Amino acid sequence: MASAAEQLASNLSFSTFSKAEDLKKRLLFTLGALLVYRLGTYIPLPGIDPAAFANAFKTQSSGILGIFNMFSGGAVERMAIFALGIMPYISASIIVQLMTSVVPALEQLKKEGEQGRKMINQYTRYGTVILGALQAYGIAVSMESGQGIVMDPGWFFRISTVVTLLGGTMFLMWLGEQITSRGIGNGISLIIFAGIVAALPSALAGTLELGRTGALSTAIIVVVILVAIAAIAMIVFFERAQRRLLIQYPKRQVGNRMFQGDTSHLPLKLNTSGVIPAIFASSLLLLPATLAGFSGSQGTLPDWATAIVAALGHGQPLYMLAYAGLIGFFAFFYTAIVFNPKDTADNLKKQGGFIPGIRPGERTAEYIDYVLTRITVVGALYLIFVCILPEILIAQTGVPFYLGGTSLLIVVSVTLDTVAQIQGHLIATQYEGLIKKSKLRGGKRG
Incomplete structure (x- = not known):
């Protein structure tokens, strides 16, 4: 219903x-x-x-x-x-x-x-x-x-x-x-x-210009566009995905009346950490290249440092592995920071709510942490896939894929939030219209 x-x-x-x-x-x-x-x-x-x-x-x-x-x-x-x-x-x-x-x-x-x-x-x-x-x-x-x-x-x-x-x-x-x-x-x-x-417009225009001059084939440009559309659809699906835990509230008596117990849901986002893991991971990996650029101009960069910077370059296997590992680490780390299962369990206990089959308090906190850990694994894999895919395209095709993983996540996530905000204002406007109509009808009857 x-x-x-x-x-x-x-x-x-x-x-x-x-x-x-x-x-x-x-x-x-x-x-x-x-x-x-x-x-x-x-x-x-x-x-x-x-x-x-x-x-x-x-x-x-x-x-x-x-x-x-x-x-x-x-x-x-x-x-x-x-x-x-x-x-x-x-x-x-x-x-x-x-x-x-x-x-x-x-x-x-x-x-x-x-x-x-x-x-x-x-x-x-x-x-x-x-x-x-x-x-x-x-x-x-x-x-x-x-x-x-x-x-x-x-x-x-x-x-x-x-x-x-x-x-x-x-x-x-x-x-x-x-x-x-x-x-x-x-x-x-x-x-x-x-x-x-x-x-974005200038980046798209530049890509089409490369296609016009023959630097990029039409097939590669079409594939990149299709991959971008598929990645956007994937981000929309996973950013809106939730694992809803059923919350049961017991029957309560107010005066002489007995009210039936209510049920609600505790929504756990599949990607609780948002775009923070991608931002942290990319910033840390680009830091060696930036420091090398500043010191390399003065001729003070050792040979071993040059080798590390080269191995951490875009499209290199070590860069891909380190990028994926850092995204996975920060996905779990930031989720643990922003969501505290113990506080959530305590709040449910104070409100009289409980998860069916789970004892309130510490057992509820352990169960929430159990579920959150498993959906965070899926969320981390999703972030890794979305962020690594553009790197593979850049390395294999040489296309200037402007909307990389981090920027694509930000653009789609903010668009979803903004649409939700606009929809919320429109719903509030409808509510106000319904209230005004009910008041006018009540005044006419009176």
Whole structure:
């Protein structure tokens, strides 16, 4: 039997959207905020030679800077005021989440509801400032070591660079919060999404141009497109997949009335860790290549280090094995951080709920952990397949497969979340319309 919300969702139509004035305003605000973000990625950092920096960036584009450039919508390649992007905030959020399971004071804050969440968000902002300032200073020093990149090196350039780049990150953090509260939600995710998608048209055009000139055969391009469509369908299926545990609530008596016990479900996502394992794994594997690029220009790279960097290059067997292993490790590690079976079991026990056939308390926690571990195995294998497949295509065909595993996961996941947010606003609009109609009918009868 479908619920009332599911019945309303099935009846959504264009006429429902046309009546949702609040949703239209939220969509327009979101589009305007994303436009401001895209404009900021084209405002260059003061005191540098853009052409000289573009030439220097080409030698590092295959390292970790390439990932930052993808997430920032090309701002790193142009060294714009939004070059740091939102990554310091993402890093600070992950660090704070990890610390909540290690530091007892933060763990207690997490359990204090809304007030505790506000304090944790404040600590995340402080962490963003610290990480952003360190990264901005590192960028300033790195640019000064380049040939002709900085017009007037010195402390004035370093300080102005730190202030500008850190200010850009803090503005994007504020902009993401505004999109979340005044737009359609998922502000930070939408900013990353906009940065990735912005370069997609030029990447597709470049691939088609290679096909036109004969550098790539038409068959390979068709195969790549079909593989991308299949990968998107696979991501949609696995990201929406859940293992639902049946929860039974006992009968309860209120006054002289006896209420029948209710049943509900505890949904466990197949991929609880999301895209974090792919981001962590790719960042760690690209770190040696980035360090080698900085030190190799000075001739200080030993032979053994050169061999390791070559073995960890894209498409190499060692790179594939290490990438798969790190994704699997972080899938289990991050799932253990964000989901605590003991807390879930305690909350069920307090509410009087139990899993049929399982004793409440410790036995329930063990059973939830048992189920979660097994579905995480499937989720980790799915992440490994989605992330390794583009690497194999790049190695075997040489096609510039722009939407790799990490970026493809982010784009599809954010799209699903955004569609769900819009659908939620439309359902709320339908509910409001039904309430108004019932009030009008009640007034006429009266």
